[in-house]
Amino acid sequence: MLQLYFIMGSVNCPRLSPADTLREAIAGGITLFQFREKGSGALQGSAALELGRQLQAICREHAIPFIVNDDIGMAAALEADGVHVGQEDEPASAIRERLGSGAIIGVSAHNLEEARQAIVGGADYLGVGPIYPTASKDDARAVQGTLVLTELRRSGLDIPLVGIGGITAGTALPVMEAGADGISVISAIAGAEDIRRAAADFRQAMRR
Template structure:
């Protein structure tokens, strides 16, 4: 299993359809210090997803940063990604693990304490608390934000890495780490920033100051 730094996960913004802009932002996030990338595409066809994934893999390899694919095991297998991130209604964990093998990363989204205590979560390499705060980036099927109190409860019960996503920015990132998370995952805090590289660097400085790296 790869040694993974979960401190700063950049989740790509699938609302950006222009490839040139998409990959400029991704490269800037990598330059700024993102420690892991998750490619998330909810609306494109398989060919487009695969083409983006291949280019993402080339970039991530160049910066020696792991690449995860959101939901799509077939894409992850096709391009040799470092793993997948799956949700509660996606491919069951035990099937994903059988298909990917023991040397790939599998992360699982959880939205409440009960899900964090299930066998799937305990077996996963990390869990993603989603959402930690309210967010406008992902507008469908969102659970009620768990907040810092929910994070603290899960941290007491869950021993593997925890990554939080949802409404995270430079103002609240430190609070998340101080209260038990191993990392943060951001979309719009980087993708919609005037300067994605500097936005990533600023988040990284906050995390380093807090003690994740």
């Protein structure tokens, strides 16, 4: 499920509509989708909720899990498959109480201490990074490189890890070899000239 984890909102779609961007990414082989409506010009309120509902319907049509970034209220309103939160958001244990035992809860972690705290709180997987420099997130932390993935694995953690931040099809394999179970991608797919081909290139690179 976590192998090719696509993240996108309306501000990340320079070529096609968000709906068409998602459809092309699904055709290329993404395995999970996170709706992240953030950044300059992002939709707010009911407009964001309506876009989320539209993208969720596409995911359901293709049996792709639909995750909401940060917004627990939206996740609950849409009955999303889960939510992904950062270190500054509600703890996973509190989110679990609101969304139920079946919700997928992902937590961003940048070091071993944060990873252990997230696991104790009930996280189902960790988003680790940024691995490489990225321009997709204004609030991105310092670049971690693949060493942080290796450290988490060597510590004995067996929770699924997803690498995120500046990953391309050409750099996906080292991320997987460092211990990731999957990779998260925003602009390398959403901003590609051929979105379907870009997603397929990631899947092919990870199979190698």
